[in-house]
Amino acid sequence: MDLKNLFLKAGNAPEGSGFLKSRFVNCRGCGKKLAVARVRKNMFVCPECGRYMAVRARRRILMLTDRRSFTELDREMESRNVLSFPEYEEKLAAAREKSREREGVVCGVAAIDGHRCAVFAMDANFMMGSMGAVVGEKITRLFEYATAHHLPVLGVTVSGGARMQEGMYSLLQMSKVSAAVRRHSNGGNLYIVLLTDPTTGGVDASFAMQGDITLAEPGARIGFAGPRVIEKSLKQELPKDFQRAERVLDCGFVDAIVPRSEQKACIAKLLALHGM
Amino acid sequence: MEDYEIVKGARGDRRYTATDYIRKMIPDFMELHGDRLCGDDRAVVAGIGTLGKTPVTVIGIEKGKTTAERIRRNFGNAHPEGYRKSLRLMKQAAKFHRPIVCFVDTAGAFCGVDAEEHGQGRAIADNLYEMADLPTPILSLIIGEGGSGGALALCHSDRIWMLSDAYFSVVSPESCANILWKSTEKAAEAASALALTAPKLYRMGLIDRVCPADEKRKLAAEMEEELRLLSELPTAELLDARYRRFRKVGY
Numbered sequence A: 001m002d003l004k005n006l007f008l009k010a011g012n013a014p015e016g017s018g019f020l021k022s023r024f025v026n027c028r029g030c031g032k033k034l035a036v037a038r039v040r041k042n043m044f045v046c047p048e049c050g051r052y053m054a055v056r057a058r059r060r061i062l063m064l065t066d067r068r069s070f071t072e073l074d075r076e077m078e079s080r081n082v083l084s085f086p087e088y089e090e091k092l093a094a095a096r097e098k099s100r101e102r103e104g105v106v107c108g109v110a111a112i113d114g115h116r117c118a119v120f121a122m123d124a125n126f127m128m129g130s131m132g133a134v135v136g137e138k139i140t141r142l143f144e145y146a147t148a149h150h151l152p153v154l155g156v157t158v159s160g161g162a163r164m165q166e167g168m169y170s171l172l173q174m175s176k177v178s179a180a181v182r183r184h185s186n187g188g189n190l191y192i193v194l195l196t197d198p199t200t201g202g203v204d205a206s207f208a209m210q211g212d213i214t215l216a217e218p219g220a221r222i223g224f225a226g227p228r229v230i231e232k233s234l235k236q237e238l239p240k241d242f243q244r245a246e247r248v249l250d251c252g253f254v255d256a257i258v259p260r261s262e263q264k265a266c267i268a269k270l271l272a273l274h275g276m
Numbered sequence B: 001m002e003d004y005e006i007v008k009g010a011r012g013d014r015r016y017t018a019t020d021y022i023r024k025m026i027p028d029f030m031e032l033h034g035d036r037l038c039g040d041d042r043a044v045v046a047g048i049g050t051l052g053k054t055p056v057t058v059i060g061i062e063k064g065k066t067t068a069e070r071i072r073r074n075f076g077n078a079h080p081e082g083y084r085k086s087l088r089l090m091k092q093a094a095k096f097h098r099p100i101v102c103f104v105d106t107a108g109a110f111c112g113v114d115a116e117e118h119g120q121g122r123a124i125a126d127n128l129y130e131m132a133d134l135p136t137p138i139l140s141l142i143i144g145e146g147g148s149g150g151a152l153a154l155c156h157s158d159r160i161w162m163l164s165d166a167y168f169s170v171v172s173p174e175s176c177a178n179i180l181w182k183s184t185e186k187a188a189e190a191a192s193a194l195a196l197t198a199p200k201l202y203r204m205g206l207i208d209r210v211c212p213a214d215e216k217r218k219l220a221a222e223m224e225e226e227l228r229l230l231s232e233l234p235t236a237e238l239l240d241a242r243y244r245r246f247r248k249v250g251y
Helices: A036-041 A057-064 A088-099 A133-148 A164-186 A227-234 A245-251 A260-273 B003-010 B018-025 B067-072 B080-095 B113-117 B120-131 B148-152 B173-181 B184-193 B198-203 B216-232 B235-247
Strands: A007-010 A024-027 A033-035 A071-073 A105-112 A115-122 A153-159 A191-200 A213-216 B044-051 B054-061 B100-106 B138-147 B159-163 B167-169 B209-211
Touching: A024 A036, A033 A036, A057 A105, A057 A115, A057 A153, A057 A260, A071 A133, A105 A133, A105 A260, A115 A133, A115 A260, A133 A153, A133 A164, A164 A191, A164 B120, A164 B148, A164 B167, A164 B173, A164 B235, A191 A260, A213 A245, A213 A260, A227 B113, B003 B138, B003 B167, B003 B184, B018 B044, B018 B054, B018 B100, B018 B138, B018 B216, B044 B080, B044 B216, B054 B080, B054 B216, B080 B100, B080 B120, B100 B148, B120 B148, B138 B148, B138 B216, B159 B198, B159 B216, B167 B198, B173 B184, B198 B209
Parallel strands: A007 A024, A115 A153, A153 A191, A191 A213, B054 B100, B100 B138, B138 B159, B138 B167, B159 B209
Antiparallel strands: A024 A033, A071 A105, A105 A115, B044 B054
């Protein structure tokens, strides 16, 4: 066994390539050493202090959908360095290794307590869940698929925003996905979005804020601009719970904050209420 | 000219701003204020008037020219209230089958505590979502800075035109260099890598026309003609073409 994997700091991205090989993690909230099995059983919420750890896209889907019900769509799609942007290929390669995914979003169709639903989940381990052309395309295709088949969509967001390395191709994904969300909505279909930590930038300013029902994980950072940008440009100290899910709910932009252990049941209930 | 020079030129303080274009192109412009929710954002100028012979709804992001004016306009960095005002008037335009012209010139949407807590992300998302389905022609002209989401919020349009010396970018070259290489000194390198100039974006198929910067009267006539052609399309066809315009981007 690789010794350096025996103890890992469980930060916002504890599920990197080393995580599953290790037996213990240190919670970044309380600093306690925790058995991985115990953390996993508690859905990656620290059993000691309640801190929410990051969850990779595929596990997120497992946590929210019925066992063996998930069929992936567009798994093969990979980004290319269309602008010949410096160091982008290396970053993509590192992201693929770290996340064990081809891109920053996993899409497909699944059942949630028996309700059929199109699902996408973003992955923070892939370049901070940034949205390039492939992420935008996969989510657009999922909405188009859901529109054609009259399926609801569940989206789990985590993203730093548009991916700089693809320039305007990235920014315009916001427009592309928004248009597909709109068509899905025009068809009378339900879109539930679950905002997780962090959902910011161009994703916050597009499909993360276009759900019929907007749920959030406790403590998740949700906002357009990064807090450091604001602090730096305004030279003012920020309120303690600034851009946190609880505060965002108080401001009127989230319907409900749902603990991880209750998310699947909550989503199933919403699907049932909409007759989906 | 180097790409970074274009970015700096687009920020130049002697440039024509949105109100200059409005004054020249829409001489009978009447400004309409307020988002009908809580405020009036002076960074966004909006109203109605006649472009040539065509009544249009006009939205512009205004930076201001003098220091006092710039402060009043918040340097062209709009708050959510500004985007909500623009959306209110765009919906009104659709009601009266009036085409929409947007003059875009912003370094980006405003970053601040109030802007966040009033839903900057939601306001931009709403514009994209609603403009996708707005049953009237929309033409956006980038006259200077096309700064990220704050500019994109007025560009979910049938036509995106750019002045030849404007830029449109996912991120400012300085921020990009700072995030990737921890050095704002590499901004010129970032500017060239980001492919943010009008000719490059045109070649990539992301914008529809590169307009000479010095022919405003001719430009006004071309805009009117383009809107006339778009107005002749049946609504379903117009919206379908708008969908395909963005659908094809990037993959």
